[in-house]
Amino acid sequence: MLDDFFLRALIAGVGVALTAGPLGCFVVWRRMAYFGDTMAHSALLGVALSLLFQLNLLVSVFAVAVAVSLLLLLLQRRQALSSDALLGILSHSTLAIGLVIVAFMSWVRIDLMAFLFGDILAVTTGDIALIFGGGLLVLSVVAWLWRPLVASTVSEEIAEAEGLKPERARLVFMLLMALVIAIAMKIVGIMLITALLIIPAATARRFSASPERMAVLASLIGVAAVVGGLFGSLHYDTPSGPSIVVAALLLFIVSLLPLRRAGTDSATRGMRP
Amino acid sequence: MLMENKGGPPLSDQLVDLQKAGIQRSGRWLVRGVDLSIGRGEILTLIGPNGAGKSTTAKLVTGVLRPDEGSVTRRPDIRIGYVPQKLSIDWTMPLTVRRLMRLTDGHSDADLLAALEATGIRHLADAEVRHLSGGEFQRALLARAIARKPDLLVLDEPVQGVDFAGETALYDLIRQIRDTTGCGILLISHDLHMVMAATDTVICLNGHVCCRGTPDSVSRSEDYQRLFGVNARAVARYSHQHDHTHLPDGRVLHGDGSITDHCHPEDGHHHHGEDHGPDHPQGEHGHHHDHDHAHGHGHGHHAEGGAGSGSGSGKTSHHA
Numbered sequence: 001m002l003d004d005f006f007l008r009a010l011i012a013g014v015g016v017a018l019t020a021g022p023l024g025c026f027v028v029w030r031r032m033a034y035f036g037d038t039m040a041h042s043a044l045l046g047v048a049l050s051l052l053f054q055l056n057l058l059v060s061v062f063a064v065a066v067a068v069s070l071l072l073l074l075l076q077r078r079q080a081l082s083s084d085a086l087l088g089i090l091s092h093s094t095l096a097i098g099l100v101i102v103a104f105m106s107w108v109r110i111d112l113m114a115f116l117f118g119d120i121l122a123v124t125t126g127d128i129a130l131i132f133g134g135g136l137l138v139l140s141v142v143a144w145l146w147r148p149l150v151a152s153t154v155s156e157e158i159a160e161a162e163g164l165k166p167e168r169a170r171l172v173f174m175l176l177m178a179l180v181i182a183i184a185m186k187i188v189g190i191m192l193i194t195a196l197l198i199i200p201a202a203t204a205r206r207f208s209a210s211p212e213r214m215a216v217l218a219s220l221i222g223v224a225a226v227v228g229g230l231f232g233s234l235h236y237d238t239p240s241g242p243s244i245v246v247a248a249l250l251l252f253i254v255s256l257l258p259l260r261r262a263g264t265d266s267a268t269r270g271m272r273p
Numbered sequence: 274m275l276m277e278n279k280g281g282p283p284l285s286d287q288l289v290d291l292q293k294a295g296i297q298r299s300g301r302w303l304v305r306g307v308d309l310s311i312g313r314g315e316i317l318t319l320i321g322p323n324g325a326g327k328s329t330t331a332k333l334v335t336g337v338l339r340p341d342e343g344s345v346t347r348r349p350d351i352r353i354g355y356v357p358q359k360l361s362i363d364w365t366m367p368l369t370v371r372r373l374m375r376l377t378d379g380h381s382d383a384d385l386l387a388a389l390e391a392t393g394i395r396h397l398a399d400a401e402v403r404h405l406s407g408g409e410f411q412r413a414l415l416a417r418a419i420a421r422k423p424d425l426l427v428l429d430e431p432v433q434g435v436d437f438a439g440e441t442a443l444y445d446l447i448r449q450i451r452d453t454t455g456c457g458i459l460l461i462s463h464d465l466h467m468v469m470a471a472t473d474t475v476i477c478l479n480g481h482v483c484c485r486g487t488p489d490s491v492s493r494s495e496d497y498q499r500l501f502g503v504n505a506r507a508v509a510r511y512s513h514q515h516d517h518t519h520l521p522d523g524r525v526l527h528g529d530g531s532i533t534d535h536c537h538p539e540d541g542h543h544h545h546g547e548d549h550g551p552d553h554p555q556g557e558h559g560h561h562h563d564h565d566h567a568h569g570h571g572h573g574h575h576a577e578g579g580a581g582s583g584s585g586s587g588k589t590s591h592h593a
Contacts, residue, residue: 029366151376154362161335161355161427162377208367209401 006234009120009187012131013226013244016184017196019135021219022142023180024197025204025211026173029153033198034084035072038091040181040193042068044098047115047190051108052101058130058182065178068094095190118189118241120233127186134183138176145169150211187226189241199248200225203255225251286313288351288425288457293343294333296326303329306343306481311425311457316448318460318468318488321478322500327461328358330478331429334459354423356414356431358461368402370394374417388420389413391446393439407434415443419450426450426458432467444471465492465501 027036045068046061053060068090075086102110114122142149152159152166159166181193188196200222201214208214228251229244236243288311295305304326311317311334319327332338333345335355362368374385389395392412397405405413415431428447432440448471451458462468465475465488475491477483477500484496491497 025366029363031363147377147379153366154368154373154376155357155360157332157335157337157357158355158360158377160337161332161353161357162421163353164377202365205365205367209369210372211366211368214367 005121005123006230008123008125008128009240010227010230012123012128013187013230013240014223015128015131015135016180016187017200017222017226018219019131019138019180020184020196021200021204021217021222022215023138023173023176024199024201024222025215025218026149026153027177027194027197028201028205029211033194034087034091035069036177036181036194036197038072038087038094039065039069039177040190041091042094042098043181043185043190043193044115045094045101046098046182047110047185048098048101048105051105051110061182061185062178064094065181066175069174069178113239114189115185116189116191116241117239118185118187118192118244120187120230120240122186131183134179138179141172141176145172146212149173187240188244189239192241192245195245195248196222196225199245199252203248203252206255221251222248288312288348289334290346291330291333291340291343292346294330294340294345295342296329296333296338297341302480304333304478304480307333307478308482309476311459313424313457314451314455315474316451316458316460316472318462318465318472318475319478320462320465320475320491321483322463325478326480327463327478328429331358331427331459331461334425335427348424352421352424354418354421354426356411356418356426356428358429358433360414362402364403369398370400370402370405370413371398373402373413374420376417378421380420384420384422388416391419391450392416392443408436408439411435412439412443415446422454422456424456426456428458429461430463431460432462440467444468447471465497 027033042064043061046064047057049055049064050057050060072083072086072090075081076083081089099112102108102112111119113119148159148164148166148169149172151162151164152169156166159169180197184193184196201218203221204214204217208217225248226244228247230240232238232247233240233243290310291307294307296303307326307330309317309330319330321327329338333340334347335353336345336347339345370389371385374380374388380388386395386398389398392415394409394412394416397409397413402410402413411431411434415428418426418428426447431447432443435443444467447458447460450456460468460472469488469492472488474485475488476485477491477494477497479500483500484491484494486494
């Protein structure tokens with residue numbers, strides 16, 4: 001009953017979720033949800049440019065996401081508009097430009113829905129290699145820069161004064177975000193990538209006593225959401241991205257329930273995934 | 274950045290040196306023309322009113338900010354321990370005191386607990402940082418900075434939110450750290466009298482360096498008194514005369530370490546003007562007050578107590 005395409009999607013999804021966990025924690029801790037959203041939305045511009053100039057999709061999406069976040073940093077320095085407004089402008093205009101370019105290219109037929117909301121049919125073996133290669137790279141860099149990343153999240157000033165180079169950590173974090181967006185796009189889709197970053201991390205918060213534990217748990221919860229979501233997608237013939245996000249949301253809601261209710265013994269708990 | 278040694282401590286002992294350093298933000302100079310240097314074993318205190326550029330100067334020293342004019346020279350490979358003035362942590366990050374202690378360094382448990390012991394919060398090692406009170410949080414930050422065994426400690430109002438008795442104890446601890454480790458310390462405070470005993474040099478800052486010198490000479494200088502107003506002068510004048518202190522909760526800490534609910538009428542000078550009956554349980558304390566001196570207004574209490582303890586006159590001992 002497990003078709004090849006589905007197995008590929010499952011493996012790819014697990015790779016994406018494992019990678020997204022720790023990064024999602026930083027998005028939550030650093031309050032960068034909207035920033036992540038903006039980078040993700042700019043991915044459609046990347047898709048459009050890749051089609052227009054016959055570039056590699058992954059490279060094109062990565063490059064545009066990096067360019068957008070650099071542009072944002074540049075505009076933030078001028079302090080003419082709030083970051084919030086700048087993010088809103090960049091987020092929607094890159095998405096819109098991408099859509100307009102795609103519409104102009106009447107000679108290309110693309111499944112826009114697949115890019116926006118993910119498509120499990122589209123995952124190739126090559127994609128799996130990219131996801132695991134990219135994912136491994138992202139996780140190694142995160143592990144390598146873990147102390148500066150956490151320290152500068154707690155206090156940029158302490159990190160700077162005590163020689164941990166928070167500026168470098170921030171730049172690397174941005175590049176990692178762009179990479180994750182590029183590799184996660186096919187599975188969850190442009191519109192919902194940030195959800196896969198944020199919801200598992202938020203779910204993990206309650207069960208974590210340290211940042212390290214929260215990062216690992218976020219990955220595992222993400223894997224559960226991907227597996228649940230993809231089976232749901234197969235079963236109900238729903239788009240993969242939204243199905244994964246709904247599964248993640250269900251896990252989040254379960255995590256909000258009281259851990260131990262009076263009069264309930266432990267056997268009745270933990271029945272749900 | 275050039276290294277020049279102009280009659281300060283020997284170059285090898287000099288940790289950081291600012292020459293005519295200034296920081297400009299949107300056309301306004303936050304501080305300008307700051308000359309200062311800190312050597313090993315030296316405690317330098319910056320005082321000044323709000324917006325005087327104290328924290329900005331501290332950030333120049335630590336390298337968080339780079340000067341727009343002048344130069345900042347740090348000893349290469351200097352190890353800095355920093356307690357910033359403000360720190361806001363997003364509480365979605367689970368963080369225990371123990372983890373906070375290891376923020377920039379992987380200390381051993383022994384080092385970590387020793388530092389917490391020194392600041393008096395060893396029992397909170399496994400508490401979540403978000404559940405700490407303001408004072409406990411400051412102690413944790415101070416412990417974190419000293420656990421690094423830094424060459425230079427930069428403490429931006431390290432005792433904010435700490436209760437009064439604790440404040441004195443922490444200033445004692447800061448001096449003790451200098452004495453035992455020989456590190457240099459940059460201390461920021463807006464209460465000169467609180468830090469008098471724990472400092473070698475005071476720089477009075479108000480966008481520029483107003484005056485500098487020993488704590489005594491600065492507290493007597495006209496610049497200082499102009500900056501801090503009449504109250505500062507009044508406090509300075511009778512800084513050695515108090516033997517009891519009004520705690521934040523309204524109780525009174527006496528020179529012999531006892532705590533009572535009110536001042537005693539026969540106690541030294543105080544500002545309440547309340548009429549206490551003669552039947553207080555603990556009547557006799559040693560008093561050394563001159564009751565004729567002019568009073569500052571009400572909230573001078575805190576500073577006065579600090580002055581008393583900071584003076585090291587031997588009459589007051591607020592902590593066992």
